[in-house]
Amino acid sequence: MAKNERHPDDADIRLLFESVRPDVTPPAGSRERLERKLREAIRARELASAGRHEHRLARRWVLQGGMAAAAMAMVAFACWWLVGDGASPASAAFGEMIEQVRQARSAAYTLILHIPGRPDERAEVLMAGQGNARITWSDGKTEIYSYGNCKWLCLSPATRRAWLHDSPATVVFDEPLDALRRATEADGELVGKETLDGHEVAVYRVRQVRGALRVWCDPRDNLPLRVEARPAGDDGLKTMVLEDFRWNMVIPESVFRLDVPPGYALVRPEDEASEEALVEALRGCAERSDGFFPASFGRDMVANLVFEDNEHTQIDSVSALSELGEETKRFYRTCLSGLAFVEQVNANGGWRYVGSGARLGDGGRPICWWRLPEREMFRVVYGDLMVCDVPAGQLPQAELKGEQ
Amino acid sequence: MQEMPSDHEGQIAELYGSFYDRIFGYCAKRLFRKDLAEDAAAEVFLLLAERYPLLRHRDSTSILYWLYGTASNVAARYLRDAARRREIASALAKSHVASGKAPEYDRLDWPVLYEAMNRLSDKDQEVLTLRYFEGLETHEIASALGIRHVTARVRLSRAIRKLRRKVGKAFGEE
Numbered sequence: 072m073a074k075n076e077r078h079p080d081d082a083d084i085r086l087l088f089e090s091v092r093p094d095v096t097p098p099a100g101s102r103e104r105l106e107r108k109l110r111e112a113i114r115a116r117e118l119a120s121a122g123r124h125e126h127r128l129a130r131r132w133v134l135q136g137g138m139a140a141a142a143m144a145m146v147a148f149a150c151w152w153l154v155g156d157g158a159s160p161a162s163a164a165f166g167e168m169i170e171q172v173r174q175a176r177s178a179a180y181t182l183i184l185h186i187p188g189r190p191d192e193r194a195e196v197l198m199a200g201q202g203n204a205r206i207t208w209s210d211g212k213t214e215i216y217s218y219g220n221c222k223w224l225c226l227s228p229a230t231r232r233a234w235l236h237d238s239p240a241t242v243v244f245d246e247p248l249d250a251l252r253r254a255t256e257a258d259g260e261l262v263g264k265e266t267l268d269g270h271e272v273a274v275y276r277v278r279q280v281r282g283a284l285r286v287w288c289d290p291r292d293n294l295p296l297r298v299e300a301r302p303a304g305d306d307g308l309k310t311m312v313l314e315d316f317r318w319n320m321v322i323p324e325s326v327f328r329l330d331v332p333p334g335y336a337l338v339r340p341e342d343e344a345s346e347e348a349l350v351e352a353l354r355g356c357a358e359r360s361d362g363f364f365p366a367s368f369g370r371d372m373v374a375n376l377v378f379e380d381n382e383h384t385q386i387d388s389v390s391a392l393s394e395l396g397e398e399t400k401r402f403y404r405t406c407l408s409g410l411a412f413v414e415q416v417n418a419n420g421g422w423r424y425v426g427s428g429a430r431l432g433d434g435g436r437p438i439c440w441w442r443l444p445e446r447e448m449f450r451v452v453y454g455d456l457m458v459c460d461v462p463a464g465q466l467p468q469a470e471l472k473g474e475q
Numbered sequence: 476m477q478e479m480p481s482d483h484e485g486q487i488a489e490l491y492g493s494f495y496d497r498i499f500g501y502c503a504k505r506l507f508r509k510d511l512a513e514d515a516a517a518e519v520f521l522l523l524a525e526r527y528p529l530l531r532h533r534d535s536t537s538i539l540y541w542l543y544g545t546a547s548n549v550a551a552r553y554l555r556d557a558a559r560r561r562e563i564a565s566a567l568a569k570s571h572v573a574s575g576k577a578p579e580y581d582r583l584d585w586p587v588l589y590e591a592m593n594r595l596s597d598k599d600q601e602v603l604t605l606r607y608f609e610g611l612e613t614h615e616i617a618s619a620l621g622i623r624h625v626t627a628r629v630r631l632s633r634a635i636r637k638l639r640r641k642v643g644k645a646f647g648e649e
Contacts, residue, residue, distance in 0.1 A: 081635055084638060085607060087588060089607075093504055093585040093589075093608075095503040095504060095512075097499045097509070097513065097516075098513065101513050102495060105495070105513075105520060106488075106491070108521060109487065109521065252528065365624075365625060366624060366628055371624065375617070375624060
């Protein structure tokens with residue numbers, strides 16, 4: 072961990088903590104005890120998974136009609152039921168489905184975003200493992216996410232431009248299928264049966280913190296045929312539908328490659344760096360921070376704001392970025408261009424951000440400034456986002472308290 | 476074709492090897508007693524094993540933040556438990572008797588600082604411990620506790636002010 076940050080006026084506190092030396096070495100045998108527990112926990116998890124697999128096999132034997140197998144399966148089922156985890160048959164079937172989702176190597180599906188007042192948006196999604204996704208929107212725009220590499224590539228066929236962005240490492244890859252992978256048997260509730268594509272399918276409601284899922288499960292392979300997600304906190308008006316699933320397809324690794332295709336120009340944030348981008352980025356940051364300028368203006372803060380937006384909509388990562396769509400992406404790109412501008416003007420020093428806590432619209436409060444090349448003048452951005460040239464001697468020293 | 480890594484156990488063992496001492500240390504600083512810290516650290520790593528399929532794409536720093544955040548929650552739960560609080564109070568009393576000397580303001584001993592910290596809220600204790608014992612920057616604390624950077628900074632500032640008051644009172648200062 073870097074240790075160069077100093078919190079203002081904390082020297083005495085730092086000294087207090089440095090003066091005490093709590094003995095925090097683990098007691099003898101502590102590591103070994105926990106290692107044992109960990110091994111047991113992992114084994115128990117594997118056994119539970121194997122148990123569910125056995126139960127699944129038993130059900131298939133019953134369906135095939137072999138009487139002996141059926142009898143054995145019934146006994147196996149009875150034993151599993153009696154000595155198992157006490158789940159109801161409905162939750163057991165739900166458990167089988169989530170296990171199948173967990174074991175799936177890949178998923179391809181059609182994503183439909185329904186937001187009231189806007190035309191539905193559709194996309195084709197390819198996912199492999201839990202770390203790669205490729206989303207192709209109906210207008211041809213394509214997004215490739217690689218969470219392992221913390222990268223995100225956007226391609227616009229209309230403009231033949233490509234953007235490659237970093238995504239914060241602290242963001243967990245999460246979308247409706249991931250919510251299913253994370254669910255337990257107790258989270259699912261059978262709400263009925265419906266006919267879908269000519270087959271009778273079970274419909275489950277899945278409780279989850281970030282909203283509600285409804286899953287239509289194909290009895291033939293115990294995998295979802297359709298998933299409907301309604302994020303919490305938006306009055307249930309916004310809906311995301313995942314349908315036309317193709318599970319366990321072989322998806323070539325190349326579709327998730329973050330290479331810029333031939334004929335596309337890679338747009339780097341520095342290519343779009345400008346004072347206007349900085350001002351727009353500051354405006355966006357303040358608007359997303361309840362009308363106040365943030366404590367700092369940097370890459371981490373911007374990433375936090377973008378991904379916090381996702382939390383506000385209660386959907387994460389792929390789906391959130393997809394849904395928040397152009398507005399969030401434009402904001403993110405503007406911020407990156409604004410930050411690139413800051414790097415440029417700060418090449419020989421002279422950049423200051425003093426906007427912490429200032430209210431958007433406060434024309435009397437400077438937010439940041441930078442030195443104009445070869446002049447004893449500074450460009451100052453004020454809280455109302457006016458930009459003025461100010462002589463060095465007139466820089467607002469009194470505001471330096473909040474300086475980053 | 477993307478393959479799911481099959482060696483989760485090996486990866487968890489590696490994380491455990493790298494971070495156990497740190498997480499145990501953090502729990503010990505929050506809970507004072509090593510036996511409680513051992514139980515809490517065990518809970519944290521068992522949760523890691525359970526949630527690992529969702530965390531495996533994170534880098535090790537991000538997983539360390541996750542471990543700190545989880546340890547904070549587990550420690551807070553332990554501190555809400557009356558029986559455990561009594562055990563901690565009894566251990567603190569014994570340690571005062573054992574040390575037998577009055578501490579000075581700028582050279583506190585651990586039990587006195589712990590007692591002062593213990594009078595603060597869980598959230599204040601978390602940020603102070605993460606900042607000054609674990610050496611995390613405020614943006615790292617924000618990542619560990621799942622809060623905004625600005626919130627972490629404000630919380631730390633307030634915790635510092637409160638701790639000053641508590642420590643000052645312990646030495647009869649105004």
